[in-house]
Structure formats: structure tokens, C-alpha cells
Amino acid sequence: MLAPDDRVIMISGANRGIGLAVARALYDAGYSLSLGARNPASLAEVTSGWMPERLLTGHYDAEDQETHRQWVAATIARFDRLDGLVNNAGIMEDVSVEDENDEALDRMWAVNVKAPLSMTRTALPHLRRCGAGRIINVSSLAGKAVYGSGIGYSMTKFAAVALSHATRHAGWDDGVRCTALCPGYVSTDMTAAVETMAYDEMIAPGDIAEVVLTLLALSNKASIAELVINCRNDVMM
Ligand SMILES: NC(=O)c1ccc[n+]([C@@H]2O[C@H](COP(=O)([O-])OP(=O)(O)OC[C@H]3O[C@@H](n4cnc5c(N)ncnc54)[C@H](OP(=O)(O)O)[C@@H]3O)[C@@H](O)[C@H]2O)c1
Numbered sequence: 001m002l003a004p005d006d007r008v009i010m011i012s013g014a015n016r017g018i019g020l021a022v023a024r025a026l027y028d029a030g031y032s033l034s035l036g037a038r039n040p041a042s043l044a045e046v047t048s049g050w051m052p053e054r055l056l057t058g059h060y061d062a063e064d065q066e067t068h069r070q071w072v073a074a075t076i077a078r079f080d081r082l083d084g085l086v087n088n089a090g091i092m093e094d095v096s097v098e099d100e101n102d103e104a105l106d107r108m109w110a111v112n113v114k115a116p117l118s119m120t121r122t123a124l125p126h127l128r129r130c131g132a133g134r135i136i137n138v139s140s141l142a143g144k145a146v147y148g149s150g151i152g153y154s155m156t157k158f159a160a161v162a163l164s165h166a167t168r169h170a171g172w173d174d175g176v177r178c179t180a181l182c183p184g185y186v187s188t189d190m191t192a193a194v195e196t197m198a199y200d201e202m203i204a205p206g207d208i209a210e211v212v213l214t215l216l217a218l219s220n221k222a223s224i225a226e227l228v229i230n231c232r233n234d235v236m237m
Contacts, residue, residue: 036060095152
């Protein structure tokens with residue numbers, strides 16, 4: 001297993017929800033972190049008391065690719081290495097087959113697909129350099145199965161799975177491994193209004209963080225391309 005040692009991991013949308021749970025677990029495990037958020041001040045609050053030598057906070061606006069370039073450049077300038085990228089930030093809006101809600105669909109494509117692709121392109125040269133780079137794309141169970149006619153979010157999360165496989169192919173020879181992480185319902189702000197399942201029966205964000213820790217620790221010879229996490233007896237396809 002790979003030890004945290006001096007490894008540097010970037011996490012987008014690290015100010016709350018799954019991103020924050022992952023950041024906390026990785027920090028406690030000893031990783032150095034570069035955390036991105038739309039509002040960097042929100043990161044200052046949640047990382048209060050953390051060792052400054054193991055932490056950088058940056059501006060990450062999914063819809064502004066210049067912030068992606070600046071955040072990666074700042075991470076390299078600060079740590080002179082990059083070992084992992086967790087493309088976590090995402091949004092879910094209602095777009096069904098019969099809706100004409102292209103603005104919401106465009107927003108989801110921008111945040112859930114184009115932004116992780118942009119981050120991947122920007123980070124990949126640095127991840128190649130370390131010989132054991134890791135990218136974890138937080139897709140969803142909605143990226144593996146379609147439930148009902150709510151299609152917009154699912155389309156973008158299927159695309160995130162496709163991005164993960166293409167990234168794995170692109171980086172493999174240089175030791176970069178990529179995982180599409182596909183959880184069912186996780187108890188965060190995103191699911192607070194879900195009525196079909198009790199909030200306390202959803203996956204805990206901390207459980208996702210444990211999975212991310214394992215993915216980051218696995219050697220180049222034991223890569224997980226896709227990982228589905230269920231909180232109920234889901235029909236998969
Ligand atoms: N919760 C679930 O059931 C579930 C299940 C499977 C997969 N996922 C996926 O897990 C990831 C995290 O979701 P979550 O449940 O933790 O949701 P959340 O609590 O709503 O957090 C979403 C995160 O994404 C950030 N974000 C949204 N739009 C952004 C933008 N335009 N630019 C930069 N950051 C942006 C948010 O930042 P702000 O604070 O600035 O809004 C926040 O940090 C998402 O990709 C989601 O699709 C969630």
C-alpha cells in the first residue's frame with residue numbers, strides 16, 4: 001500500500017458534504033492537501049487549526065477554467081508535486097426527458113463533466129511526473145443506472161464514468177490510475193430534500209472518505225476502475 005507520507009492531493013468542493021469529509025479523513029491520515037472551493041473563505045472556516053505546511057486553499061469555480069489553471073499552478077508552486085486529484089464538486093438539478101430545461105442541463109454539463117475534464121487535463125502532466133498519480137471522479141450510482149425519467153443528472157454522471165475510463169487509458173503507462181466512484185444516496189445538503197429515502201439510512205460522507213483513503217493507498221498493480229457503493233438493494237441496470 002502507498003503511504004500518505006508527503007503526497008499532495010487536490011479536492012474540489014472541499015468546503016462541505018462529501019468533499020469536506022474526504023478532506024478531513026485525508027488530513028487526519030497525514031496527506032498534504034490543496035482544497036478548492038468557489039468561496040475560499042468557506043475553507044478557512046472548516047480548516048481552522050490545521051497545520052499550514054500541509055494545507056493550501058484555492059479558488060475553484062467549476063464554470064471558470066482559468067481558476068482551474070491557477071489552482072493547479074498554485075499547488076505546484078507551493079508543494080512542487082501532485083499525487084492525486086479528487087474531482088468532487090457537483091450539482092444535481094431536475095431535468096427529465098420531457099422538460100425543456102436546457103439551462104439546468106448546461107449547468108450540470110459544465111460543473112459535473114467539463115470541469116472535471118478541465119481539471120484532469122491541467123493536473124495530468126504533474127500526476128504523470130510522480131509515477132503513481134491518482135484521479136478519483138465522484139460520479140454517482142446515477143452514472144451506472146437510470147431511475148425514472150429524471151435524466152439530466154444521470155447523463156452527466158454517465159459521462160463522468162466515461163471520462164474516468166478515458167483518463168485511465170490516457171495515464172496508465174505513466175502510473176496514473178483513475179477511479180469512477182459511484183455512490184448511491186449520501187447524506188449531504190444535496191439529498192436533504194429527498195423524500196424517497198430516510199436521511200439517516202443514506203451512506204455517511206465519512207464512509208465515502210474511507211473508500212477514498214483505500215483508493216489512494218492501492219498500488220499501481222491494484223487499481224479499481226469503477227466502484228459502486230449501495231445503501232439499499234438497488235437495481236443496477
Ligand atoms: N449526496 C449524494 O447522494 C451523492 C451521491 C452520489 C454522488 N454525489 C456526488 O458527490 C459530489 C459531492 O456532492 P455532495 O453530496 O457533497 O453535495 P453538496 O453537499 O451539495 O456539495 C456540493 C459541493 O460542490 C460544490 N460546487 C457546486 N457547484 C460548484 C461550482 N460551480 N463551482 C465550484 N464548486 C461547486 C459546492 O460548493 P458551494 O458550497 O460553493 O456550493 C460544494 O462544495 C457531487 O459530484 C455529487 O454529484 C452525491
